Each structure stands twice: as structure tokens, then as C-alpha cells.
Amino acid sequence: MRNLFQSAEEEFEIREVFRNSFSPKGYREVNLPVLESYETYESLQSNQSRKSLLKLIDHAGDILVLRPDVTIPLMRELATSSKNLSEELRCWYVQSVFRQSDDHTIPTERRQAGVELFSRQSAVNDAEVIVLACLALTELGLKDFKIELGHAGILQELNRFLHLTEDEQLQVKSFIQMKNSSELASFLIQNNVDKTTRKLLLETAFSYGEPTSVFNRLRETPLNEKMTSIIQHIEKVYERVVALGYGSHVTVDLGMVNDMDYYSGIQFQGFSNTIGKPLLMGGRYDEVSRKFGAQLPAIGFASDVEAIFTAKNNSLKTN
């Protein structure tokens, strides 16, 4: 059990790091309501994640939820006041989020520290947020971390190729998510996908590793226009991250599949060698604001405060 005082000190520390590192870049802290209307999430989430919502009923009989994330309430809040992106907006937060699970060993309340940049998709904007993630982890004292870089468009493209039923799409998604190349290969054979397409799909879905060598390999792979432009975008983002000094932390993972279905562009995950689960996850979600009747493209990440400090403490123990 984490010490009560230690937990408060950690929260103070991560706030200080975020404030000191991000304020000079124009980011401001935001606070959001803990209670959110159930309707906000109803249309946005899969069955599974709707089940994880903690619900309560107010005196009028309406269903409320304890916010399961910060991104969506922030978007909803902004969409009520501005329908279009008149200027870029930069925010950060340290807030609790609530999700229930069948597995009772997983705490329902977790603290997230994150960043949102409301801006149009560009290599510069996308790289800005990835660099902030690297900067925060570095300032918090983590050294051997990796940021995996992927793109939501890859899975969408693969699905477009395959003409599968919804059930089969879920199957393909789970094979890719588990990097299970042998079962995906037999699935493609069973579905009469020709050899050239098969090779192409497997090569892209399981491309992983040092960015330059992945990009070089892909240059020899005959990809369609959409796929080529996705990969060029990832490459530009990577180059920008390199220019800002964090290139050594980046790995490319074209088979990255996120359970958050709302990502529409670049997506990323951060790992340390001293903890088994992700430190942070993020990506671009340009379509979310439409559900609230606005056009507010954005990219952000959320880090798991407990995971970050566990990783940090573990690395102090081993050194």
C-alpha cells in the first residue's frame, strides 16, 4: 500500500514538473468536473468500456458518471464555447479518473497527468506533444524510457483492403494487437487473401523497431498512396523529434492498436524498463469534437502517475 504522504508528495512533484516544463511553452493547467453526464460517453465508447464506467443517478433520474478520462470532458467543455479552432490552445492537468474492472485488484481511481494541444495535424504539432512527453519523463528522473510511435490510419487501411465482417475485423485487430503474426497469416490464408497482399499486410502490421531502419525497409515495400502518406507523416514527426533531441527514445510500431477507438492520426505509448505496464499513452483525435458539434482537432497524452513513480522507485532500487 502506497504511503499517504508519499502519494501527496508525488502528486506535488509531478505538478511542479509539468508546470515548470510546460508553462514556458504556453501550456496552462485545467481543472475539470468529476461528474460527467452519461450521454457524453454513450455514443463514444465500445460496450466493454461503457461497462467500466462508474455510474450514479441524480435527483432528476439522469445518469451521471465519474469521469473515466480527462480528454473527453475537456473536449465537451470547449465545444460548448467555440465551434471552430480560432486559435491554438494548450492545456495540462493532473486529475483522478475512475474506471471499474472485473479484476478487483485494479484500483478504480487512478491519477493521470496529461497534456492536450488543440491544433491542426502537422508534423510540428504532433512532434510538440511527443517531445513534451519525453521532456516530462526526463524531468521526472526516468532515463531508459521508450516512446513507441504508431498511427491509427494503418489498421483502418488494412481493414479497407480486406472487406471483413465486423466480427472478423475484431479478430484481425486482436491478432495485430498481440503481434500474433502466425495466426494472422493463417487467418488471411483462410480468407483467400492472395500472397502478395498477404505479404504486404504482414510486413506493415508487424513493422517494429529502430525508426530509420523501419522507414528504409518500408521504402522497398510497394504501398498504396494512403499508406505511403501515413508513413511519410510518421517519418516527419520522427525527424522533428530527433531535431529536438529525443530521437534515441523513439521506436516505430506500425502494429500499435489502442483500445481507445477515437484516435485518428499519430498515436504513441511510453514504456520504461523498470515497470511492466505503459507509463503513458496518447495520440491525435481529430474526430471526437464532431460528436459535440464542433471542429476542434487535437492531440494529447495521459500518463499514469502511479506507474511513473513505481518505475522511478524501481530504477533507484536497482542502481
Add this chain to the structure above:
Amino acid sequence: MDPMKIAVAKGRIAEKARELLSEGGISFPDTLYDERKLVISSNDGDFQLLFVKASDVPTYVEKGAADIGIVGKDTIMEDGKDVYELQDLGFGQCQLVVAGFPDSFPEDTKSLTVATKYPAIAKAYFDKAGIRTEISRLNGSIELAPIAGLSDVIVDIVETGSTLRDNGLVVLREIAKVSTRVIVNKASYATKTGNVKKCMELLKKGVDERRADYHNT
């Protein structure tokens, strides 16, 4: 470097894993045969085998206490842990099936009682088929359940089917093919990519050589 920690079930899978790695050039001291040992290190110190209960392998790997795990597909499916499944080692082949008396599962079945070691797999399978179920979780002698009247059918793994036959039971539906798989922790994959890939190659090499031997004899 930190040793690569490989979680394996004691017994047959541990023995196979050690054989595969040693065919790939990683040797272990003979203490593997000491039943009480829980951890052994390879002679070069680069690998560690952790002996755990088969059903605990995915937990060790998901939490990162082990980088890699070697375990049956049935356990992976039942646990649904957030790990990578990088390789099919091809041994330990069997089937995950619905079994019972020949008339226990007619085509138009609407509801069933089920006994199994795999409640999650069973629930997912019958939910998808639109069949209402009452599932009892058992830990052994699953075949007894229909005979004793505990359930209409069982969901279990079968290798040859002889235990089923001896008890007058038959395979009614096949759910999935099972074999031994290699799973990997996501953070280990991201931060120790080279070592994980090396380990996969060693295991793959062992498996391929075995397949070649098998075809030659």
C-alpha cells in the same frame, strides 16, 4: 545486461523450453532437475527460467515480473491478459472442445449448464452462439460433471479423447486449436527489443530443427 526472465510451467513445458534454448546454444546447469528450485540461471547468466504454475504464467508476464512466458494457448485465451503473443512453438497440441453425451447439445439448444476449468472461454463461446448458460468452475476431473449430473456439457482440452471415450462422452463442438505459445511483456518488448528478438530466434531455431528432425526420421 539484466538476464531475460522466462516464466514457464514446471514439468513438461519447462523441460521443452530448456531443450529448445540449449539447442539454440543456451545451456543450463543440471539443477533443473532439483524439484525445489524456483529459479535457475543459464550458464552464461543471460537467461533465467522462473518455474511457476501454468495458469500464473500470463500474470507474471503482464506485470513484467517475467519478460517472456511459455504457456498453452488455452491459458492465454482464458486470462485475456494484455501481452504480445509472438510465437507458436507447435508442441503441446490439443483441442479446446465442448464435450458431453452424444445427445447433450442438439442444434436448437437455447440454454445449457456447463462445467469447466475455463469459465471465460466457455462464456464467450456460448454468448456468441446465443446460448444461455449457467457455468460451474471446476479444478479437475471435469469429465465427471455430466456423469454426476452437475452439467449438461463440459468445456475442456482434449488430446486423444480417450478419457472422454472411457466415460461415454464425445466431442460435440470444437472451440479452438491449442498449442504452446510464447508471450512477451509489452514494456520488455519496447525497452529490450534486441534481447527479446534474440530469444525468439533461439526458440524458433530449436523448433525448426526439431521439425526438420521429425521429417527426416
